[in-house]
Amino acid sequence: MKLRAFALMALTGFATLQPARAAQDAFQLPPYAHAYEPQTVDERGQWMEADERERQIRDCPLRIREGNLETYLRAVLCREVGQDRCAGVRVYAMEIPKFNASMMANGAMDVWSGLLLRVRNEAELAAVLGHEFAHFELRHGLNRFKTQRGTSDAMAWISVLGGISNTPVGSANLSLLGSVYRFGRDQESQADLLGLKYLANSGYPAGSASLVWQSLMAEEDASALGRKQKPKQKYTAGFFDSHPASFERAARLAQEAAKLPAGGDARAKEFQEAVAPYLPRFLTAQVKLNDFGGSEYILSNLSQRSGWTGDLLFARAELHRARATPRDLQLASQFYRDAKGAGYSNPDLDRNLGLSLLRNGQTEEGRAALSSYLTAYPDASDAKAINALLAN
Amino acid sequence: MRYAFMIAVIVGASSSACLANALISPGPHAAIAQSRLSATPDGQWNRLSRRDGKNVELWTLDGDSLNKVTFFGGIPVGKPLLREIDKNNRPLPKVMSNMLITDIPALLESTYRSQFSVNQIQIETQEPALLDGNKGIRFTYAFTRADDEVLRKGEGIGAMVGGQLYLVTYEAPSLYFFEKDLEKFHKLITTLKL
Numbered sequence: 001m002k003l004r005a006f007a008l009m010a011l012t013g014f015a016t017l018q019p020a021r022a023a024q025d026a027f028q029l030p031p032y033a034h035a036y037e038p039q040t041v042d043e044r045g046q047w048m049e050a051d052e053r054e055r056q057i058r059d060c061p062l063r064i065r066e067g068n069l070e071t072y073l074r075a076v077l078c079r080e081v082g083q084d085r086c087a088g089v090r091v092y093a094m095e096i097p098k099f100n101a102s103m104m105a106n107g108a109m110d111v112w113s114g115l116l117l118r119v120r121n122e123a124e125l126a127a128v129l130g131h132e133f134a135h136f137e138l139r140h141g142l143n144r145f146k147t148q149r150g151t152s153d154a155m156a157w158i159s160v161l162g163g164i165s166n167t168p169v170g171s172a173n174l175s176l177l178g179s180v181y182r183f184g185r186d187q188e189s190q191a192d193l194l195g196l197k198y199l200a201n202s203g204y205p206a207g208s209a210s211l212v213w214q215s216l217m218a219e220e221d222a223s224a225l226g227r228k229q230k231p232k233q234k235y236t237a238g239f240f241d242s243h244p245a246s247f248e249r250a251a252r253l254a255q256e257a258a259k260l261p262a263g264g265d266a267r268a269k270e271f272q273e274a275v276a277p278y279l280p281r282f283l284t285a286q287v288k289l290n291d292f293g294g295s296e297y298i299l300s301n302l303s304q305r306s307g308w309t310g311d312l313l314f315a316r317a318e319l320h321r322a323r324a325t326p327r328d329l330q331l332a333s334q335f336y337r338d339a340k341g342a343g344y345s346n347p348d349l350d351r352n353l354g355l356s357l358l359r360n361g362q363t364e365e366g367r368a369a370l371s372s373y374l375t376a377y378p379d380a381s382d383a384k385a386i387n388a389l390l391a392n
Numbered sequence: 393m394r395y396a397f398m399i400a401v402i403v404g405a406s407s408s409a410c411l412a413n414a415l416i417s418p419g420p421h422a423a424i425a426q427s428r429l430s431a432t433p434d435g436q437w438n439r440l441s442r443r444d445g446k447n448v449e450l451w452t453l454d455g456d457s458l459n460k461v462t463f464f465g466g467i468p469v470g471k472p473l474l475r476e477i478d479k480n481n482r483p484l485p486k487v488m489s490n491m492l493i494t495d496i497p498a499l500l501e502s503t504y505r506s507q508f509s510v511n512q513i514q515i516e517t518q519e520p521a522l523l524d525g526n527k528g529i530r531f532t533y534a535f536t537r538a539d540d541e542v543l544r545k546g547e548g549i550g551a552m553v554g555g556q557l558y559l560v561t562y563e564a565p566s567l568y569f570f571e572k573d574l575e576k577f578h579k580l581i582t583t584l585k586l
Contacts, residue, residue, distance in 0.1 A: 061512065061543070062538075229480060285505070285511060288502050290482075290506050322498075355495075381518065382518035384520060385494055385531075389492060389493065389494070
């Protein structure tokens with residue numbers, strides 16, 4: 001941790017010594033063609049696959065169709081890369097509680113809910129979207145595609161092996177297909193640099209990109225500690241790693257960002273408002289992933305942005321109730337009550353508070369909470385089971 | 393010669409009972425999922441050779457993606473429902489001694505979210521039930537796995553007995569299959585004995 005902080009400071013400090021180079025190539029973005037059509041056999045094939053995959057994503061039950069989330073995400077991308085560049089882009093929001101966003105060769109981008117739960121403001125979101133857009137603009141997918149036709153063979157083999165061992169291979173197929181869009185280390189570095197230029201060009205603070213990686217590293221360490229493992233961060237990139245090690249990446253992003261104009265508002269408030277309607281379900285999904293350390297890190301991260309709101313306190317209580325040591329159950333009851341004090345009004349709160357108390361042996365208090373749940377919600381789908389607990 | 397030997401080994405291995413799927417004939421069957429769980433089906437089922445965990449047994453009629461009965465036979469405290477695919481990065485939640493009946497469906501949900509990347513799952517009805525005289529819970533649920541995106545419905549009955557979790561679930565695609573065999577599952581669980 002100390003080593004990391006020191007190296008970051010050293011690198012950024014070094015970078016600020018040479019501000020003269022800053023302005024020269026900062027705003028030179030690569031040329032682009034509007035309504036581009038694929039040119040070669042390889043590219044046409046790749047677009048065909050991308051079109052098919054986009055169709056799957058468009059119709060996927062995990063897509064978040066309600067509300068204005070996708071419109072908002074697209075607006076952030078457009079704000080960052082410019083209206084003319086983003087005119088042909090489609091953005092799909094997917095309810096998958098992992099940190100990811102990707103962009104296909106045909107201009108379709110998918111953004112996972114786990115990313116929206118982790119970034120702290122619009123600038124950090126824009127940093128990730130801009131990075132993915134840079135891969136698209138530099139046509140990295142195509143170069144990779146040409147050198148990686150072997151992937152298709154691997155897919156065929158996995159289908160056969162899956163048939164024998166009867167393990168579901170659907171997700172493996174998807175992830176292999178994803179590997180067509182996974183890029184080499186040098187391509188990642190190029191996309192990082194171009195992404196930074198988009199950030200700086202649009203007035204977001206260019207330092208946001210580095211902050212995203214630092215936060216991800218901290219979360220992985222928290223997750224490992226929560227599972228009683230050693231922190232996993234590697235501080236150099238391994239030979240076979242396609243992405244530069246997070247540490248190296250964070251340091252280099254900070255270094256490059258220091259050469260660019262500092263940028264203005266990170267638009268934390270706008271981001272918070274856009275995500276607020278979806279936050280409770282994103283939190284529920286995260287809390288049920290059985291990752292105590294990582295989830296706790298995310299919650300404390302969110303609380304720094306908005307303070308401990310009712311939603312966050314409720315999620316924190318759920319996290320402790322799921323781990324369910326006596327200490328956890330006691331804390332859970334406390335957090336449920338705090339959540340109620342902070343304005344959380346869903347009747348689920350009384351039920352879960354009651355269950356937590358009951359599990360901790362505080363029978364009378366537990367029964368009182370469960371009774372008030374049933375009073376507020378007599379036709380609940382679990383009313384019969386709750387009644388049985390009350391009768392015991 | 394060497395090939396003949398290898399073929400003999402392969403044929404021998406695949407014909408041994410532990411590797412083959414087996415027909416479950418009508419009548420009593422004991423020691424299901426290597427536990428003291430027993431059942432008396434009145435029709436034929438197939439037992440899959442695949443084991444998703446030490447005390448897990450799978451029965452099906454048309455294949456486990458179309459209709460699947462899973463027996464979790466006496467999962468002890470501190471153990472997960474299924475064998476963990478990636479212990480370090482995706483550990484599964486464990487059975488705990490102080491679980492309430494409503495924690496049984498919650499355990500199944502959390503397990504599915506980690507193990508099968510199930511991002512959409514709803515526990516629907518929950519009501520008290522007896523599993524061979526032991527106080528437990530009967531519940532229904534609906535979920536979509538990330539690999540095939542088929543909406544499946546499920547029903548389960550479970551109880552903590554002597555510090556071990558006994559749970560039997562039935563899952564099938566909500567379209568056509570779930571209703572088709574639900575009655576057979578209902579009949580099957582009335583015959584469960586511990």
